[in-house]
Amino acid sequence: MSTIRIDRQASHWTIKLDRADKLNALSAELVEALLAAFADAARQHVPLVTLQGEGRCFSAGFDMTDVETQSEGDLLLRFVRIETLLQTIASSPCFTIALAHGGNFGAGVDLIAACNLRVAAPGATFRMPGLKFGLVLGTARFARIVGQHAAERILESAMTFDAERAHALGFIEHIAPREEYADVVGEALARLKEIPPASRALLYRALDAETPDIDLAALVRSAAEPGIHARIAAYRDAASRTSDGRHGKSSFD
DSSP: OOSEEEEEOSSOEEEEEOOGGGTTOBOHHHHHHHHHHHHHHHHTTOSEEEEEEOTTOSOOOBOOTTGGGSOHHHHHHHHHHHHHHHHHHHTOSSEEEEEEOSEEEHHHHHHHHTSSEEEEOTTOEEEOOGGGGTOOSSHHHHHHHHOHHHHHHHHHHTOOEEHHHHHHHTSOSEEOOGGGHHHHHHHHHHHHTTSOHHHHHHHHHHHOOOOHHHHHHHHHHHHHSSOHHHHHHHHHHHHHHHSOOTTTTSSOO
């Protein structure tokens, strides 16, 4: 079963996460499908790629289905592949737009952060609880966007912040209802025509603040610390006692 759907138009591609029954949680298969799609878009010199999610939200983060049956080495590889995906999107020659809605968690929020333009529908929310169980994924990129102080306050408390707060922080650049997403894409396409592609590539290279090796090393150190299963289990147990069970076992609540 396909985990993504791609609408390939001459002007741009739309990639939709297509696991609505799992709140578009990032399974290993979904991550690999996205990696392949972005590699294909780069090879074909697609000028713009949008990321959207089917169903109730953009993405509920790391897929926790059957995590108990996976070895710690398997989990480490999955986290590394997610970090690889984030870096692939962040360094893509395609202009990337995240069009988010609903309640978004963990690696799903990191996926949004990796895009050039980040747009949210009214009512969208965001939460990044990874540090609750010792995982450092996308942390530096988030801090570069919102600033170190704001990142510290949000990440250390794993607080939920809404679209308005995200906009105030600069994490979300526009708040637009989903029926206006086509207008957002049209405006981005017009903006891309203002300077030649080669000049835009030079601009991005000059402004590039990505630290891929450092970010990957931080992720590996955190995920490779023995006891990731126990830390995840303890976090999920604590979350289950205080949450309303909205996301079951599909993601980091």
